[in-house]
Amino acid sequence: MADRYSPTVRRRRLSAELKRLREASGLTAEQVGERLGWSRGRLTNMELNKWKRPDSVIVRALAKLYGASDEVTEALVTLARQSREKGWWSRYDDVITDSYVGFEAEASVISTYQTMVVPGLLQTPEYAAASDRAVHQHDSHATERAVAARMERQEVLDREDAPKLWAVVDEAVLLRPAGDKDVMRAQLEKLVHLSEEPNTIRIQVLPLGRGLHPGITGPFTILDFPDPIDPSIVYFETRTDGLYHEEEPLVEIYREAWDDIRVRADHPEASTARMADLIKRYE
Numbered sequence: 001m002a003d004r005y006s007p008t009v010r011r012r013r014l015s016a017e018l019k020r021l022r023e024a025s026g027l028t029a030e031q032v033g034e035r036l037g038w039s040r041g042r043l044t045n046m047e048l049n050k051w052k053r054p055d056s057v058i059v060r061a062l063a064k065l066y067g068a069s070d071e072v073t074e075a076l077v078t079l080a081r082q083s084r085e086k087g088w089w090s091r092y093d094d095v096i097t098d099s100y101v102g103f104e105a106e107a108s109v110i111s112t113y114q115t116m117v118v119p120g121l122l123q124t125p126e127y128a129a130a131s132d133r134a135v136h137q138h139d140s141h142a143t144e145r146a147v148a149a150r151m152e153r154q155e156v157l158d159r160e161d162a163p164k165l166w167a168v169v170d171e172a173v174l175l176r177p178a179g180d181k182d183v184m185r186a187q188l189e190k191l192v193h194l195s196e197e198p199n200t201i202r203i204q205v206l207p208l209g210r211g212l213h214p215g216i217t218g219p220f221t222i223l224d225f226p227d228p229i230d231p232s233i234v235y236f237e238t239r240t241d242g243l244y245h246e247e248e249p250l251v252e253i254y255r256e257a258w259d260d261i262r263v264r265a266d267h268p269e270a271s272t273a274r275m276a277d278l279i280k281r282y283e
Contacts, residue, residue, distance in 0.1 A: 008102025011083035013230055014059070015049040017076060021066040022047070035065060054080040092149035095142055098242035100235055101153060107163045109224040113215050113261050115170045117178070118187060120150050121157060122167065122194060122203070127187040130179035135239070157201065164200045168258075168265045170215070171208045174278050185282035188275050195272040204265035205274050213264050214257035222251070222258060 022032060022043075029047075033040045045051060046058075059080045063073040089101040104110065112119050117131045128147045136142040156162065177184060195203045206215070223233045234245040234254045245251060266274060 005082055006102045006106040007083045007085050007087055008099050009106040009225065009230060010079050011051070011054060012049050013227075014054055014076060014079040014083055015047055015051075016229065016231075017079070018059070018062055018066075019047040021063070021068055021072075025066040027066070032062070032065065036061060053084050056080045088152060089149065092145060092152075095146040095149055097240065099244075100237070100242045101149075103223050103233055103235070104153070104163075105156060106225060106230075107223040108226040109164045109166070110221065111166045111224075111258055112219070112221040113168045113170075113258060114173055114219045115215065116173065116176070116219065118169060118173060118191070119165075119167045121154050121165060122191060122201075123150060123154075124183070124187050124190050125151060126183045127178050130183055157199075162200050164202075166202045166204075166262070168204045168206055168215075168262050170206050171274075174205065174275065175281075181282040185279055188279045188282065192272055192275050192279070195268060195275070202268055203271055203275075204262060204268055205271040206261065206265040207274070210264050213261060215261045220254055220258075222254060 022029070029040050029043050032038070032043050046054075056077045059076050060073060063076050068076070087102055087105060089096050089105075110121070117123075118127060120128070123131070125147055128150045129143055132143045132146040136146070157165065174188065178187070191203055194201050206213070218236070221235045223235065225232070231246045231248065232251050232255075234251050236243045245254070265271065
């Protein structure tokens, strides 16, 4: 199978590796700037991953200054080349406004807690359209594009190396109408089907009767990656953009909340039964 990678993840890894090599060399950002004739801000932006198209010439210059081996240098240049490529999601930059899909594309585990809508990776086209219309109320073209992008996103679950998806949805999500009864029935049927198939998807329902819990602050998603060098991310979607945390103490706070939420939720088998029972509401 061809190697699948995300330019978004590779660019972040390149930034982290360059910072690690600089620190290992004992050089400060100011010293690097002086030797290469750069401003301190230029290097800082690189190390903070605030660059769009890493240049191989610059990467080689930094690697040489840091005393990197030929093997390490070529690995860094490969990362720079891969990070300059465009992911499929660049075709939808009118409706995909943050980097989430780029990170999702290379994640090995996706743990998501949702309070308002079914997770995008599990939505039917009709449900996706209904949920997007709630945002783009008067822009049918934007909704059409958003649905197309969401359906293409779902292909990540069909890969041979598909990530493990663990979703906990608040029961309110399944009770909240999105579109007409046919839309909701089809969406619930899809969730039941996915939960019954032997695959890498696990779905749990958190009943309203369980009361308050650590998830009351809102939905979030934790992304873990196969390479230990790539730190985990906590993602929060907003109306206009996405917010990320990758600092380990903050990630662990949300991982603890996630553990509490999934323990409070129904087991997958009971969740499947609950969703199957809810289908009757939409018949």
